[in-house]
Amino acid sequence: MVNSRKRSTSRDVAEQAGVSRTTVSFVLNDVRHANISDDTRQRVRRAAAELGYVPHAAARALAGGKSGTLGLLVRPLKMLPVDAFLHQLLHSLMEVCLERGYRLLVETASSSSPPETYVQMVRAKQIDGLVVLGVYEEDPGLTALIESGYPVVLVGHHPSPESRMVSSADEDGIARSTAHLIGLGHRRLAFIHYAPLGDLGEELRLRVFARALERADILYLPGLVMGGDFSAASGYEAMRRILAAGQPPTALVAGNDTIAIGAMAAIREAGYCIPGDIAVVGYDDIPTARFAAPPLTTMRVPAHAMGRACGEMAIAMIRGEPEAMR
Amino acid sequence: MVNSRKRSTSRDVAEQAGVSRTTVSFVLNDVRHANISDDTRQRVRRAAAELGYVPHAAARALAGGKSGTLGLLVRPLKMLPVDAFLHQLLHSLMEVCLERGYRLLVETASSSSPPETYVQMVRAKQIDGLVVLGVYEEDPGLTALIESGYPVVLVGHHPSPESRMVSSADEDGIARSTAHLIGLGHRRLAFIHYAPLGDLGEELRLRVFARALERADILYLPGLVMGGDFSAASGYEAMRRILAAGQPPTALVAGNDTIAIGAMAAIREAGYCIPGDIAVVGYDDIPTARFAAPPLTTMRVPAHAMGRACGEMAIAMIRGEPEAMR
């Protein structure tokens, strides 16, 4: 029931219920140490409902020092429309926010904009915590943030040991994919990894792939290793280069499913069969993977669980709960 | 240069620059009618920089009455990870926000949560305007919002004539796809449309498809028409049902590319060739469409332009600019 056209404030509710604004605040926020009689409680609740009262977010944030908002930093911006993992993450993060009464603010940094936009938002106290997904370039701003004790959750890897992070276990996935293919008898393995720009994880991933080969006494062939970004187009291009370079591999480890789909197109185009001539293993388990032709074999990443974990962890850190420190 | 550990406020800047907080506000907000001397300007700017001053978002919003934040309502939540159009939209919307100094708050409504969460956010003044993408069920809350004059931009269709909307021209796309296939000589056309729940656009889209058939004197066969949601899985299922029902179509109009990809998998699985036995036309131009096997023919939707238009329109409405009224 909304009575008037104008926003009603806590003062209006207080008047209507015949109590003070303090009491309204106590009741509506379920304040522990305030012993409010059940009767008063009811009156306040009803008055609020009748007036359609919704607390002013900014006022509450200002007075309370908390914005009730979580930031998701996606970097770079270009990643937004093409990275399937991000979409899954966004979904589960949103889910957690919904459950816990948080808002989700999406932020990004593009090369054109000042890279510290998100730092500004932190300093403006617009968000209470930050989940970071993207390429881990050297970023002093982020490092400083983490070291200052600000609630930051990283998906994947970052050099800071201080960081709380939800590991995407990329390395493990690569190791398993590679081992899987080797187990199938493959000896000429290509690797198109997910490594745009100065991603700090690149070297590590390459090493993991190399080590997997090494363990099986397989020679590492640099010509069969390429870096893509997070798009299908990059997978397509990388695979074309690999195929153009000489004797084709018999199997491909793709950094993510989107890359795999692009690479598969290049393989078919070159007249090879999948998996007859070249086997492909993807990574991420994007929803359309099983509808690819042929259905893409992929290393499942528990994206949903990871997204939820990020959200829960960030919120726990914000609230200073001990579990955050595990 | 950050001097102290603590957040500095406009008061600190004022002191350091030897002016009042008003002047600080005027300078930092480039207030028109305040004639501030160039000298003072410089002093204030320098002081702010030295102190690493960033205005408190909530305080500013409270005092100024504007949050500087745009809301994107995605409904239902399940749509988030699977709808490619949404991802494109998110990207371009983010782009516009970045350029215009706005923030983007992602909201959603799931069946489990009270459906008016986003209305709360509006009433809490947490966002200045709203872009809505999703299924247009009957939604009194949204209708009321629009009628109240609140800045709402709708993508697609909505019954309210008052609405400002960026048309996704779904109908036009369906008409064109259908006409295209008919032009190719097809007479047995299937249609898997994008119509979950009580989407208000469903009827319209069906009518458009039916009319296109009619114009070519082709009989409308209900058994060849199915509704999917926005996922590849739904396209797969729908196509299976169509194929199981009897004589297969020679062509398929898919409501979006994701549905098309799922449907294509079902077609291949049933042993038919694409496009030899059954031609498929998708809709949306998702990035991986050209990497499908065979490359998916798709009606291009200017998703990027549409997203930008949404953002620009919403911001124009917020600012009360006349162009918003075109």
Add this chain to the structure above:
DNA sequence: ATGAAAGCGCTAACAT
């Protein structure tokens, strides 16, 4: 069990 009062940090009308 409830209320009074003092901010939170900023903006903007109104002086000067």
Add this chain to the structure above:
DNA sequence: ATGTTAGCGCTTTCAT
């Protein structure tokens, strides 16, 4: 050209 002052709507300590 700059400062004074009064809010914006809420939370929260301290009294009662």
